[in-house]
Amino acid sequence: METVKIGIITASDRASAKIYDDQSGSEIIRFLNDSLINPWESDYKVVPDELEILVSVMEEMVANNCCLIITTGGTGPAKRDVTPEATEIVCDKMLPGFGELMRQISLQHVPTAILSRQTAGICNASLIINLPGKPSAIKQCLEAVFPAVPYCIDLIGGPYLECDQNKIKIYRP
Numbered sequence: 827m828e829t830v831k832i833g834i835i836t837a838s839d840r841a842s843a844k845i846y847d848d849q850s851g852s853e854i855i856r857f858l859n860d861s862l863i864n865p866w867e868s869d870y871k872v873v874p875d876e877l878e879i880l881v882s883v884m885e886e887m888v889a890n891n892c893c894l895i896i897t898t899g900g901t902g903p904a905k906r907d908v909t910p911e912a913t914e915i916v917c918d919k920m921l922p923g924f925g926e927l928m929r930q931i932s933l934q935h936v937p938t939a940i941l942s943r944q945t946a947g948i949c950n951a952s953l954i955i956n957l958p959g960k961p962s963a964i965k966q967c968l969e970a971v972f973p974a975v976p977y978c979i980d981l982i983g984g985p986y987l988e989c990d991q992n993k994i995k996i997y998r999p
């Protein structure tokens with residue numbers, strides 16, 4: 827089975843300054859270890875909420891053949907929250923359904939879910955998905971959208987992803 831590369835970007839001023847540990851990045855890694863059957867390698871970066879840095883890290887991961895790039899943090903309304911802007915700069919096409927579904931699921935947990943501008947899009951053969959910064963949001967959001975992720979990666983010419991069907995029921999039409 828094909829080994830896949832996955833990018834993980836934590837956008838957090840405080841996690842990047844080591845004021846707190848990056849629990850959200852760890853949650854993403856845990857989710858992928860639990861769900862994916864393919865062997866996978868991570869390209870993992872913790873960066874401050876800076877547009878230019880986010881754009882260049884995303885572009886580097888696309889160039890490094892990451893079929894999937896998952897970001898956490900920087901999706902809110904605060905001045906320094908710029909992850910969706912960076913995603914839009916990098917992407918050729920946006921996939922707004924991802925953000926719509928994740929907000930809908932998150933609203934079952936917190937009313938402030940409407941504050942997240944999280945989105946998704948594709949750049950070449952990479953799918954980029956934004957998640958909120960809260961560690962508890964990671965599993966909630968990824969469980970909701972992951973069933974559609976392998977087929978999306980098929981459609982953009984990426985590797986064939988397989989998941990543990992007991993954890994994530996992926997759907998290929």
Ligand SMILES: Nc1ncnc2c1ncn2[C@@H]1O[C@H](COP(=O)(O)OP(=O)(O)OP(=O)(O)O)[C@@H](O)[C@H]1O
Pocket residue numbers: 836837838839840841846847848849850851875899900902904959960961
């Ligand atoms: N990567 C992370 N790891 C652990 N906890 C996090 C992380 N990101 C956010 N949090 C927690 O969620 C709370 C709200 O997240 P939010 O993204 O709004 O932080 P923030 O105010 O933008 O600060 P920062 O950019 O420094 O993380 C934080 O106060 C923190 O407790």
Ligand SMILES: Nc1nc2c(c(=O)[nH]1)N[C@H]1C(S)=C(S)[C@@H](COP(=O)(O)O)O[C@H]1N2
Pocket residue numbers: 898899900901902903907931932933935936938939940941942943957958959960962963964966967
């Ligand atoms: N599932 C889930 N979604 C969530 C949250 C949460 O705790 N759980 N927090 C919300 C809050 S309070 C904010 S401000 C936005 C943006 O968070 P971010 O800037 O850390 O990305 O995500 C929202 N979405």
